[in-house]
Amino acid sequence: MLHIIYMEMNKSTILLGHGSGGKLSHELIASVFLKHFNNEPLMRSTDSALLHIDCNDIVFTTDGYVVDPVFFPGGNIGKLAVCGTVNDIAVTGAQPLYLSASFIIEEGFAFDRLEEIVVSMAAEAKKAGVLIVTGDTKVVNKGKCDKIFITTSGVGVLDKKFKHIAGAGECRPGDKIIVNGSLGNHGMAVMSSREQLHYHTPVESDCGSLYSLIRAVTEEVPVSFMRDATRGGLATVLVELCGMTKLGISLDEEHIPIDDSVRGICEVFGFDPLYVANEGKVVMVVPAAYSTKAVQIMQSMAEGKDAAVIGEITGTEKPRVILNTVVGGKRIMDMLAGEQLPRIC
Amino acid sequence: MLHIIYMEMNKSTILLGHGSGGKLSHELIASVFLKHFNNEPLMRSTDSALLHIDCNDIVFTTDGYVVDPVFFPGGNIGKLAVCGTVNDIAVTGAQPLYLSASFIIEEGFAFDRLEEIVVSMAAEAKKAGVLIVTGDTKVVNKGKCDKIFITTSGVGVLDKKFKHIAGAGECRPGDKIIVNGSLGNHGMAVMSSREQLHYHTPVESDCGSLYSLIRAVTEEVPVSFMRDATRGGLATVLVELCGMTKLGISLDEEHIPIDDSVRGICEVFGFDPLYVANEGKVVMVVPAAYSTKAVQIMQSMAEGKDAAVIGEITGTEKPRVILNTVVGGKRIMDMLAGEQLPRIC
Numbered sequence: 001m002l003h004i005i006y007m008e009m010n011k012s013t014i015l016l017g018h019g020s021g022g023k024l025s026h027e028l029i030a031s032v033f034l035k036h037f038n039n040e041p042l043m044r045s046t047d048s049a050l051l052h053i054d055c056n057d058i059v060f061t062t063d064g065y066v067v068d069p070v071f072f073p074g075g076n077i078g079k080l081a082v083c084g085t086v087n088d089i090a091v092t093g094a095q096p097l098y099l100s101a102s103f104i105i106e107e108g109f110a111f112d113r114l115e116e117i118v119v120s121m122a123a124e125a126k127k128a129g130v131l132i133v134t135g136d137t138k139v140v141n142k143g144k145c146d147k148i149f150i151t152t153s154g155v156g157v158l159d160k161k162f163k164h165i166a167g168a169g170e171c172r173p174g175d176k177i178i179v180n181g182s183l184g185n186h187g188m189a190v191m192s193s194r195e196q197l198h199y200h201t202p203v204e205s206d207c208g209s210l211y212s213l214i215r216a217v218t219e220e221v222p223v224s225f226m227r228d229a230t231r232g233g234l235a236t237v238l239v240e241l242c243g244m245t246k247l248g249i250s251l252d253e254e255h256i257p258i259d260d261s262v263r264g265i266c267e268v269f270g271f272d273p274l275y276v277a278n279e280g281k282v283v284m285v286v287p288a289a290y291s292t293k294a295v296q297i298m299q300s301m302a303e304g305k306d307a308a309v310i311g312e313i314t315g316t317e318k319p320r321v322i323l324n325t326v327v328g329g330k331r332i333m334d335m336l337a338g339e340q341l342p343r344i345c
Numbered sequence: 346m347l348h349i350i351y352m353e354m355n356k357s358t359i360l361l362g363h364g365s366g367g368k369l370s371h372e373l374i375a376s377v378f379l380k381h382f383n384n385e386p387l388m389r390s391t392d393s394a395l396l397h398i399d400c401n402d403i404v405f406t407t408d409g410y411v412v413d414p415v416f417f418p419g420g421n422i423g424k425l426a427v428c429g430t431v432n433d434i435a436v437t438g439a440q441p442l443y444l445s446a447s448f449i450i451e452e453g454f455a456f457d458r459l460e461e462i463v464v465s466m467a468a469e470a471k472k473a474g475v476l477i478v479t480g481d482t483k484v485v486n487k488g489k490c491d492k493i494f495i496t497t498s499g500v501g502v503l504d505k506k507f508k509h510i511a512g513a514g515e516c517r518p519g520d521k522i523i524v525n526g527s528l529g530n531h532g533m534a535v536m537s538s539r540e541q542l543h544y545h546t547p548v549e550s551d552c553g554s555l556y557s558l559i560r561a562v563t564e565e566v567p568v569s570f571m572r573d574a575t576r577g578g579l580a581t582v583l584v585e586l587c588g589m590t591k592l593g594i595s596l597d598e599e600h601i602p603i604d605d606s607v608r609g610i611c612e613v614f615g616f617d618p619l620y621v622a623n624e625g626k627v628v629m630v631v632p633a634a635y636s637t638k639a640v641q642i643m644q645s646m647a648e649g650k651d652a653a654v655i656g657e658i659t660g661t662e663k664p665r666v667i668l669n670t671v672v673g674g675k676r677i678m679d680m681l682a683g684e685q686l687p688r689i690c
Contacts, residue, residue: 015683021576022681046511047433047572048406050503056401061393062445062498063481066490088392100407102496104449136408136496140688145411146489151447151481153407153498158395166391227392231366336367338360343485 014109019139032115033135036122041098041133049133051098055157059094061085062153068343070117070147072193074186074205077150078117080279080345082124082132083209085154087228090211091282093162093218096128096154102136104149117148128209130154162218168225168244168285175224175313176291177249178284180213180298181206181306182257183234187276187344188265201261206280213303214282221294225285231345233275235333237283238321249321251311251333274323275336277344285313359454364484377460378480381467386443386478394478396443400502404439406430407498413688415462415492417538419531419550420624422495423462425690427469427477428554428624430499432573435556436627438507438563441473441499447481449494462493473554475499507563513570513589513630520569520658521636522594523629525558525643526551526651527602528579532621533610535689546606551625558648559627566639570630576690578620580678582628583666594666596656596678619668620681622689630658 017024034043041049065081075083082099089096101121105114125132164170189205191197210228217223225245227237234256238249258273266273280303286294291309298304314322321333362369379388386394410426420428427444434441446466450459470477509515534550536542555573562568570590572582579601583594603618611618625648631639636654643649659667666678 016687017683019687020681020684021581022683022685024683026680044512046437047408048404048437048439048499048501048511050437050508050511051403051405053401053403056398058396058398058403058500059393060396060443060445060498060500061479062447062496063392064447064449064483064496066449066483066485068489092391092393092395094393098405100405100498102407102409102498104409104411104494104496134406138409138411138688138690139684140411140491143488144413144491144688145494146485149449149490149494151407151409151449151496151498153445153447153496154393155403155405155500156393163395166393166395167389236366335371336365338362338367338369339365339484340367342361342364343483343489345483 012111014105014107014111014114014139016107016139019137025137028137032118036118037132039131039133053157057158059089059092059156059158061088062151063088064149064151065345066149066343067190067345068146069193072205073189073202075207076117076120077148078121079124080207081150081152082121083207083279084345085152086128086130087210089154089156090214091226091228092158093165094156094158096130096156096211098155099125099130099132100134100153101132102151104138104140104145106145106147107139107142109147124209128211165223165225168241170224171245171247171285171313173247173313173315174288175285176288176309177311178286178291178294178307178309179234180282180304182259183278183281184258184262184266184273184276186279187341188262190344191341192265199261203261203265206278208280208303210280210282213298213301216301217294217297220297221286221290223284223286226282229278229281229283231277232336233277234283235274236335239333239335242319242321246319247316248314248318249311250314251321251323253323253325255308256310257306257308271340275340279345357456359450359452359456359459359484361452361484364482370482373482377463381463382477384476384478398502402503404434404437404501404503406433407496408433409494409496410690411494411688412535412690413491414538417550418534418547420552421462421465422493423466424469425552425624426495426497427466428552429690430497431473431475432555434499434501435559436571436573437503438510439501439503441475441501441556443500444470444475444477445479445498446477447496449483449485449490451490451492452484452487454492469554473556510568510570513586515569516590516592516630516658518592518658518660519633520630521633521654522656523631523636523639523652523654525627525649527604528623528626529603529607529611529618529621531624532686532689533607536686537610544606548606548610551623553625553648555625555627558643558646561646562639562642565642566631566635568629568631571627574623574626574628576622577681578622579628580619581680584678584680587664587666591664592661593659593663594656595659596666596668598668598670600653601655602651602653616685620685
């Protein structure tokens with residue numbers, strides 16, 4: 001009888017033994033990770049993945065995900081962990097190829113929720129054209145972490161012609177600033193879900209891979225710079241860009257796409273949507289002559305249908321981000337000092 | 346006055362804002378991570394590191410570290426996170442080159458303890474010849490994780506002539522099994538430290554990078570297989586090797602190096618040292634004709650001074666690990682079912 005209870009527990013929740021490196025770990029790896037991530041380098045089941053990469057310029061990145069709640073409208077921590085790392089690579093101009101996934105799981109976490117997370121990671125990886133080739137699982141005692149944390153790292157290959165993008169060295173006064181859609185959805189979706197707020201029009205996270213959209217644009221447009229606008233939102237990306245280029249930025253509030261529902265929640269709770277996190281938004285800087293083309297390419301794709309030119313790079317005399325407000329004022333955008341919304345990713 | 350208190354707190358403990366991606370994050374990155382990890386790809390301060398690698402066979406690995414306590418005799422979570430990932434790469438026969446480090450920190454964690462961890466990561470990376478080129482920091486509310494978790498991922502390059510090592514395809518009956526020193530020290534050091542046990546001869550973790558030792562051996566010895574004996578200990582590595590090769594293994598208990606202090610603690614608490622975690626031990630399989638040479642090379646180095654031949658690969662008829670005990674019996678070694686010691690790494 002006891003044995004049966006143990007076996008059923010074993011199937012329904014994560015035990016400390018699932019992180020031991022022993023039999024239960026092997027069962028978990030086979031029944032969940034190998035099953036869904038299924039690819040040749042992973043299947044060799046060594047601690048390290050052996051990869052053959054036909055390029056010598058490599059992009060390498062990592063991000064830890066601690067989002068609360070683990071499941072939110074439009075995604076979950078697993079989808080987020082894949083998209084986030086894919087996007088970090090894609091915005092350098094590189095093609096994301098391989099991901100690692102390291103799980104820290106609280107003892108007692110439901111097995112089927114873990115599988116749901118892993119299934120969505122596999123689906124998102126497939127969509128972005130990347131393989132999850134190596135991983136790790138640790139289980140900590142109940143109360144020693146909050147349900148599940150996932151750290152993904154990624155490797156991509158960078159074509160020489162895109163090497164300038166990450167450093168923003170080609171940005172020039174007059175270049176246009178483009179964003180591929182409405183801002184603030186991820187942050188407000190997670191916050192609403194965490195606080196169990198219900199609205200007429202529920203806000204969904206924009207969590208999604210940007211690689212296809214970015215590739216489509218970069219094939220036809222000489223992009224000067226791009227960055228995904230995650231923690232800290234659009235404003236933080238642009239403030240950082242100013243710091244890198246020593247060039248000013250002028251933003252037109254009226255052209256910045258923000259959904260009415262997001263704007264409404266932000267107003268009620270006192271958030272500035274320009275600082276709220278996104279997980280499927282890229283900020284691009286392109287020469288003015290190409291801005292219409294870039295926007296058209298984006299608008300032809302689902303993840304870019306609300307793309308818009310929202311401002312431009314100005315001169316060197318005032319290397320600041322100036323927001324031209326709807327009411328005709330000007331506002332200097334600075335970096336956030338503290339934390340606006342913790343555990344948003 | 347309030348402002349002063351805030352500033353002092355700000356310096357002495359980690360705040361949620363240090364994980365925001367805003368100003369405090371930037372300060373933390375500059376004052377701790379960039380300061381100590383100081384290297385060119387990291388200094389570019391983009392989310393992803395751009396690397397030029399002159400080899401197309403890449404090894405990619407990841408591991409999450411949740412060790413409790415964070416500081417233990419012989420090391421801390423940071424040293425462990427660097428050594429562990431360096432070793433996972435080194436045992437494939439590859440040269441570790443680049444590491445990422447992703448931190449999940451509990452709000453209120455002492456700033457100087459974090460710096461201490463980062464300093465030891467930098468020192469260990471230097472020793473192993475790797476650069477920590479990219480990273481991430483998340484801060485979660487007090488009580489939502491246990492002090493600090495670190496996930497490191499690593500990239501290395503693999504010379505063609507070592508490609509067989511990870512797969513163990515060259516292991517032949519008669520090959521000798523070698524270990525570079527005494528077993529069980531890491532597990533018993535962490536457990537003793539966690540439970541605040543005090544002994545006459547304190548046990549220190551063997552936590553250390555194995556790359557120099559492995560390179561020294563592989564330059565002169567055609568290694569058939571190697572693996573670091575971490576979670577699950579020596580026994581788990583050998584049981585996995587049996588599964589991969591379908592060959593038996595015969596171990597001689599009398600030749601397996603185990604420190605008296607570790608043996609004593611294991612006896613008192615009922616642990617089998619062959620299953621206890623190590624963090625600086627490699628298990629190597631080499632052709633019999635090279636075993637003396639391999640042991641000599643190891644013994645000439647500090648991290649291999651107690652190296653010994655501990656057994657050999659036997660035939661296909663019984664693909665099991667058999668331990669020939671000191672008292673003349675035989676014991677079949679199997680994989681651990683559950684967790685012997687949680688949060689050992």
